[in-house]
Amino acid sequence: MTPLTREQMAWRAAQDLMEGDYVNLGIGIPTLAASFVPAGREVIFHSENGILGMGPKPEPGKEDPYMVDAGKNKTTLVPGGCFVHHADSFLIIRGGHLDVSLLGAFEVSEKGDLANWTTEDPAFPPGVGGAMDLAVGARAIRVIMEHTSRSGEPRILKACTYPLTAAGCVKRIYSNLAVIDVTPRGLSVIEMIPGMTLEKLQTLTEPKLQLVADWQILAPPEAPEVRAA
Amino acid sequence: MIDKQVKTTADAVAGVRDGSTVLVAGFGAVGVADHLLDALHEQGARELTIVANNSGNGDYGLARLINSGRVRKVICSFPRSGDYSAFLNAYRARSLELELLPQGTISERMRCHAAGLGGFFSPVSAGTKLGEGKETRKIDGRLHVFEKPLKGDVALIKANKADRWGNLTYIKSARNFNPVMAMAADLTVVEVDQMVALGELDPEAVATPSIFVDRVVVVGAHA
Numbered sequence: 392m393t394p395l396t397r398e399q400m401a402w403r404a405a406q407d408l409m410e411g412d413y414v415n416l417g418i419g420i421p422t423l424a425a426s427f428v429p430a431g432r433e434v435i436f437h438s439e440n441g442i443l444g445m446g447p448k449p450e451p452g453k454e455d456p457y458m459v460d461a462g463k464n465k466t467t468l469v470p471g472g473c474f475v476h477h478a479d480s481f482l483i484i485r486g487g488h489l490d491v492s493l494l495g496a497f498e499v500s501e502k503g504d505l506a507n508w509t510t511e512d513p514a515f516p517p518g519v520g521g522a523m524d525l526a527v528g529a530r531a532i533r534v535i536m537e538h539t540s541r542s543g544e545p546r547i548l549k550a551c552t553y554p555l556t557a558a559g560c561v562k563r564i565y566s567n568l569a570v571i572d573v574t575p576r577g578l579s580v581i582e583m584i585p586g587m588t589l590e591k592l593q594t595l596t597e598p599k600l601q602l603v604a605d606w607q608i609l610a611p612p613e614a615p616e617v618r619a620a
Numbered sequence: 621m622i623d624k625q626v627k628t629t630a631d632a633v634a635g636v637r638d639g640s641t642v643l644v645a646g647f648g649a650v651g652v653a654d655h656l657l658d659a660l661h662e663q664g665a666r667e668l669t670i671v672a673n674n675s676g677n678g679d680y681g682l683a684r685l686i687n688s689g690r691v692r693k694v695i696c697s698f699p700r701s702g703d704y705s706a707f708l709n710a711y712r713a714r715s716l717e718l719e720l721l722p723q724g725t726i727s728e729r730m731r732c733h734a735a736g737l738g739g740f741f742s743p744v745s746a747g748t749k750l751g752e753g754k755e756t757r758k759i760d761g762r763l764h765v766f767e768k769p770l771k772g773d774v775a776l777i778k779a780n781k782a783d784r785w786g787n788l789t790y791i792k793s794a795r796n797f798n799p800v801m802a803m804a805a806d807l808t809v810v811e812v813d814q815m816v817a818l819g820e821l822d823p824e825a826v827a828t829p830s831i832f833v834d835r836v837v838v839v840g841a842h843a
Contacts, residue, residue: 439723440647440796456650457792463648463701474792476799476827477647477673478731481724485744516675516711517720519750520698524724527743554749 392586394567395611400535402427402615403582404493404565407533408434415439415484415525417494417507418462420535424493426617435471437489439521441480444472461521484521485528492529494522496536496561498551501598503561503573505534506553519556526557538566538595545597547571547578568592570609577601582609624786625815625836629659632809632837636665636774639692643730643772643801644672644682648701651794653778653811655839657681660776667692671730671772673723673797675699675707686710695770697723720750727800729770734803734832739768772805779828782812783819786833787826795827802832811839 395403401423408414408428415437416422425447428434436445439461446467449455454465475483483489498506508522526532539545547564564571569592570582580602583592589602626632633656636642642660646652661684668691675696676682683706685691694716699707710716721729722744732740741764745751755766777798779788788810790798802808815838 438793440650440793442793455792457794459648459650459793463650468792474790474795476795477723477727477797478800481727485724485728485742514712516699516708516718518698518700519720519722521723523722523744523748523750555747557744558747 392584394538395584395609398423398427398615399611400565400567402611403570403609404533404535405429407563408432408491410434412490413437413443413488414491414493415489415529417492417522417525419495421493421495422460422462424535427615428618430618437480437483438466439480439484439525441475441477442466442468442472443475443483444469446472481521481524484524487528487530489529491531491533492525493533493535494525496534496546497553498546498548499534499536499561499564499573500548500551501573501578503559504551505532505556505561506551508556509554511554522556526560531562532560533563533565534561535565538568543595545595548597568595571600579603580606582607584609621784623784624830624833625784625838627837629655629811629837629839630662632656632811632835633659633663633774636660636663636807638665639667640665640773641669641671641771643775643805644670645775645777645797645801647673647793647796649677651778651790651796651798652681653776654681655811656776656809656837657685661685661688661690666690669693669695671695671726671770673697673726674701675704677702677704679706683707686716689715691716693717693719695719695721695726697721697726722750725767726770727797729767730772730800730804732767733769733771734800737769739766741765742767770804772801773807775801775805775808777802777808777810777828779810779812781814781816781821782810782833782836783816783821783830785818785830786810786836787821787830788812788828788833789821789825790827799828802828807835808833809835809837811837813840814838
């Protein structure tokens with residue numbers, strides 16, 4: 392039984408991005424999802440610093456100092472893309488104009504509470520950036536995360552232990568073991584990797600899981616093909 | 621004849637008082653008025669409150685102001701960006717105060733001041749640590765926190781082109797916080813790459829109209 396790679400998790404999340412969706416991708420694994428949108432589907436990516444129509448990473452030697460993404464990495468603009476200033480960019484985020492916000496997480500609770508902005512390390516100042524804005528505004532808030540911590544502890548919990556980014560916001564979790572929907576009746580497993588059982592997954596998850604009747608095998612391509620966004 | 625252009629960056633930041641709130645535009649290192657920040661360092665104003673998305677890099681611009689002990693407080697969303705050692709050292713030495721705000725709350729609080737409004741209720745940070753102590757209200761069943769307007773005494777703006785009236789254009793994602801900060805300060809000072817003749821900027825492309833601009837200085841290759 393092999394957990395998904397970061398690319399495979401991003402690939403799976405990208406399959407749920409629909410034609411015409413306006414999407415914001417969080418820093419880290421979510422950013423990778425732009426490369427795995429199925430061929431022929433037009434998805435428009437937003438970046439908090441005022442880019443609507445963000446493209447893939449620039450080719451070496453073609454970096455533009457005026458084009459950075461939310462993580463301050465160099466990026467590009469697709470044909471049709473445009474710029475807005477910060478207040479309008481966060482109006483887009485907060486005001487329900489984005490179809491999907493795909494975020495990373497430290498922890499998610501069974502009620503869909505999200506903790507992804509601080510581990511309260513006293514040695515460093517906290518930083519929140521756009522995390523709280525992104526967690527309240529989009530029509531669908533989905534999370535990509537490793538199912539457990541490095542030491543094997545569950546990160547999907549009854550209640551988050553780290554400070555919340557927003558309460559009750561997460562609708563779907565893509566982990567390296569399963570795809571789980573947060574529903575009013577609790578956590579519903581809709582896909583699991585080959586060889587995984589509900590019993591085994593439950594030992595790695597704190598709150599009670601239920602398996603939907605028509606659950607599917609979660610089996611992305613071994614090395615998903617990277618497409619230009 | 622209206623002419624907002626000044627000769628030097630020193631002229632541009634002249635008169636900034638101790639204790640001022642300074643709006644510093646930019647996102648990471650993009651769209652930051654580093655020449656004006658260095659001029660403000662030379663000018664010597666102290667006890668500054670800085671409003672910025674990040675907290676400066678290396679030992680230039682905002683980081684230099686922090687290293688020289690000119691900054692009393694930083695209001696920002698994400699201090700941990702790039703080489704932020706100047707901020708980190710001051711933070712650890714407790715020689716400056718950090719007010720951490722969600723990024724969109726910073727920009728909207730400034731927009732709110734610019735718009736002459738007394739504040740707004742936002743769902744962002746409601747029920748979280750960053751919302752603690754703020755007035756709350758349930759609106760349509762959803763918890764909101766009250767956010768006050770945020771005003772700058774001075775805004776330091778980086779634009780690409782200006783005319784003598786102070787109309788401004790930007791380049792790509794270097795626009796970021798610049799237009800909203802330009803609107804939200806008593807004194808808006810702009811560094812530009814280039815001055816052009818009045819009428820030469822495409823009126824459809826002006827992102828900050830002259831009404832928000834007080835002083836313009838040319839820096840870099842065209843100075």
